[in-house]
Amino acid sequence: MSHHRLAPNVHEHTNALEEALGALRTELELPGPYPDEAVRDAEAAVASHRMPASDLTDVEFLTIDPESSTDLDQALFIERDGTGYKVLYAIADVPSFVVPGGALDAETRRRGQTFYAPDGRIPLHPEVISEQAGSLLAGQLCSAFVWEFRLDDAAEVTSVTVRRARMRSRTKLSYKGAQAELDAGTATPVLQLLKEVGLKRVALERARGGASLNMPEQEIVQLPDGGYRIAAAPQLPVEDWNAQISLMTGMAAARLMLDGKVGILRTMPSPDERSLGHFRIQTEALGKPWDGEVSYGEYLRTLDPLDPRQLAILHSAGMLFRGASYTAFDGDVPEDAIQSAIGAAYAHTTAPLRRLVDRFVLVICEALSNGRPAPGWAREALPSLPVIMAGSDQLASRMERMALDTVEAALLVNHIGQEFDAIVISGSKPQKDNGGGNGNGRNGTANGRNGANGNGGSGIIQIAEPAVTARCAGDLEPGTKVRVRLISSDIATREVHFELVE
Template sequence: MVQRATRLSGPSPSSETGRLLDRAFALVRQEEKVRTEFPPEVLAEVERSMAAPDLPERDETTVPFVTIDPPGSMDLDQAVHIERDGDGYRVRYAIADVPSFLVEGGALDAEVRLRGMTVYCPDTRVPLHPSALSEDAASLLPAVVRPAYVWDLRLTAEGERGTADLYRAMVRSERRYTYAEVQELVDGGQGEGTLMLLQEVGEQRIARESARGGASLPMPEQEVHVDDEGHYHLRLRPLLPAEDWNAQISLLTGMAAAALMLEGGVGILRTMPEATPQSVARFRREVRALGSDWPQDMRYGDFLRGLDRNDPAHLAIVNAATALFRGAGYTTFDGELPPEDQRVQAAIAAPYAHVTAPLRRLVDRFGLAVCEALAAGRDVPAWAREALPALPDLMAEADRRTKSVDRQCISAVEAAVLVDRVGEHFEAVVVDGFDKGVVVQLLDPPVSERARGTAGLGSTVQVEVESADILRRVVELRVVPGGNSPAAVGG
């Protein structure tokens, strides 16, 4: 599950703090060399390709697909339809067909390889593809016919994956939903067939995830509210169950894609190593420090699934759990399969591939082309096969850049939240130490930062905000002496 940058809400930030924050976000993009404009030759090529796309012959416009996305989204990668299939389920998952509009080896292809991913910032997003493509011609918008890759997945009554097929077809989404709308309709028993079955299938897949030892990170969205006086307030918004159900359809599809690639002997997997004992031990300390009990014999995936997403302390635990989900990368193969331990995405506890977000992530376009050819019994297109060896490095750089932008924007927002509160004291818990101090977690506002001073791991302390610099994206905290555990850490 991808963590997106902080979202701003409330009045337009026209205060001095708001202007500094806008400058900070722009500075982050400049420092990370985010490509904010598309060259003229790219835009011209897109116009030509949209005028004469390579459309599939198969027609599935009678299937009542729907999309489920955050409010205001226009780059709609996925549309879903679910129906009963005997005692089980049939899931059809339509994915935007980017190759229909893209000249392989052309100007846009070269540009998106430099970008790698859509970059999300609190004030804007920088798309992987020009908006004419990603928000219009290739987007699965409602009530218009679009080309798509259609995954046709059969599940048992218990949600186990059965057969999987993939083909290109013309589709039409009947309606666009937000997660909140889906949740309200399902909770009220008023959702259409696909929505009610989404809950069934989603919960079945969550149970299968637990059974195989997998874990999803229910990452809360960090929201910054600007009040009428221009002050900034930071909150963590828990994910809705509907977001989990929808994510399970994407995970199901990614696992089906990985199985197809491994059977066909060619492809690119999204892999991640097991969490290290050190990171698990640190997470246990953080859980204890935040006042929760994690039974020693419970797997961390089951522990995360059992958290109360409306409890601020539990949301802080979810935020801390990101340390268990590190080291992800991509493994390519063509002919000889990778070793068993290099095939698995450890958090998912199964082989997995990225194939559901081609408008926003470069690698998915190639994974879809590989899988569609394998499913049809054809040779994998040369353009896709030849690109595989370069994709891990391209995606690693895109990952690094987007995570750095996200991290620095969050730091700027945290500074904006605390800039008017320099000199104030906040209650915090100590979750780790380093050579010059400790790492503390504030619950209100939900800020995690380093602080000068010493304190015991897991202890509750008072910290003082010594300074907050929005442009430098730096917050300086100090542990207020007195009342700390004698088992102190830090400098």
């Protein structure tokens, strides 16, 4: 993992960064403090909350989340069941804390999701729910929607039910901690079975043509003393195995709702032939051609993000993951219900503390699983949810992109003129004409000597220390290692520009 942070004695830049990050909240009109009336709703719901009659407190559930997380949506238990497996997956019972039509309900619909700003989380629900009574904290008696799966020896689902039950998680694990236990051979039986089932679910994903981009992700981390760093690391294997249980649950939710002819799906169209053709050409140019004989999902799993040229291919593959949306239905089942990256019908249902739509999916699925009609308040909300979630997703994406640009600029502002090793993840040849052209990198429009105007080529490069992606001027070939010089870094405008060292 690559870490870098502002030098603690650079007070003027630290202040400029804090101001710039704070300004994002105003610029993007992010939600402010939780309204008093909605907080009172939440506190009243917690005070009067009643546990379900069904009791699963004897089950040794565990949670696996980022180390600092306190809003825990899911808890897991797996045991052998003959030659197959029994999986219990508990999801936080957020619906039991939100009165339909109340002030809290209205505020959650206004927010849509939790926003993870670098200078502080903006929660979907008040902390009394999201980090206390509604969170599946270790040792706490909780109400949950418990999905019960029976799997055969290949980890294919043979039966599924969902019910509300009381439960108590025994252990809170971090991804790093869980992976370390598995690697050391000291993992509990539940963790060992998670690996076993996870690997088999990955094989099933490959068989159905599912795909995932296992790219190192940049994350802004706030330090205890108020500083920031950017962390970037490849996904740990246990994260993939854990995600497979969530994907299995989302597919089961979609099946329940499609069979019941009411619900809301997460859909994504298959890549068009033009995009696939362009991607195929890029893989050939980068020395690891995809011939189309295997699915693009299977091909993507063969790529190593630590190899510069293959990392460039992974970045290019992003064009294949476009057009995700929410599709609500009540009566008429949608014709194209597939989420193409998963290779199956799919619904968001495992993160209700952090995502609005999951609350509605959970209550609809629980009702259908137990032979009851979906609640009227949930059905009435279905037409509005795609618009709410689309707006919320767009806002979260903009905030994440702009915040990352801001922190990157602050990390580099004292290094103007210095040289760095970098990997080219996209590039273009010099233009023959003198017409203007906009750079489409994450750091915005490139102009003059920094961009793609006139006769200068340009591209996007990634440097390892600090973990920064930025625009660079020069004739750049994707997948190559280059030496670059930082020529400008502006915290206020969030723009960073490099030039190629000849």
